[in-house]
Amino acid sequence: MNLYAIAQNIEASALGQAIRESTWLFPAIEATHLLALAMLGGSVLIIALAVLGIGLKTPPAELHKSARRYMNAAVVILLITGILLGVSEPVKLYGRQAFWVKMTSLALALAITYFAFNPLVRRGDRDGVARTVAVATMAAWLMVAMAGRWIGFS
């Protein structure tokens, strides 16, 4: 079964239909997705700006202890609500270039955040590598948000 056929099957699913047919469900999920996006932005920024020396003076490793729960919660909520939004219109998404740009940048953003940014911050690194990773993390999430909004236009 190819990807397009899978998209058609998901579109026909009970969950997909329920979200599509409800007036309030899609907007409510969308709004929750946005709220979680703000929380993700805040938790990443508070650490990244400190790493770059243009935010709080508290060691980033200390900030990470507080921020990580909001970051993780935001990522989980974003993934759940994102999947629900996707399930309601997978055939449309399949044909949208912005969707594939978003999925690629999402994979990149998750990888940078959890395999580079978080470990470096926990180790207390503030060197050139840590700074570059901090900028790359912010840029990657911006890309995800931008491409995400673009899905609605293309």
Add this chain to the structure above:
Amino acid sequence: MLDDLVTKLADTPWSVELHESLYMYAITESTHVMSIMLFVGTIAMIDLRLLGVSYAQVPVSQMLSRMLPWTITGFALLVITGGMLFLAIPIRTYHSLWFRLKCLMILIAAINIFIFTFKVERDKAKWDLGPVPNKSKICAVISLSAWACVIVFGRLIAYNWFDCDSITSPSMAQITGCPLDPG
């Protein structure tokens, strides 16, 4: 008076250009959404500190002095892009129930910031690193709730459930400033 103003705005070439340009409108809308991460994101982290639930090791004074410049930058971006989005679709937005509720929430949040700045935080030296007082917690809860509502209502402006052409009750016509269709 405002009615005339939005009608005039809708007739300006800027409004027409923004409305008709797919890319400019999309870029503006996307920048608006990205700026939410900067503005509401940083304000939420500040509020969590003022609520006393997180970042206890950061002095309140430092949280405000080092983070608020980023919050204000985000706010400036939101006002500029938000103004452009309004300019692109002035009449419909002006009558939108969600837009009006969003403005109300921004007003509540602004009054809250005013009270925090001129009343609540004045003696912050006393609780810079200690337990936060209740007045600080109250401001934080109002701020978090108001800005969350601003995001939700802002997103709902896109939906046409309460556009002028679907309004039938006199009270809703009053709230949205829409003419009530007798038919």
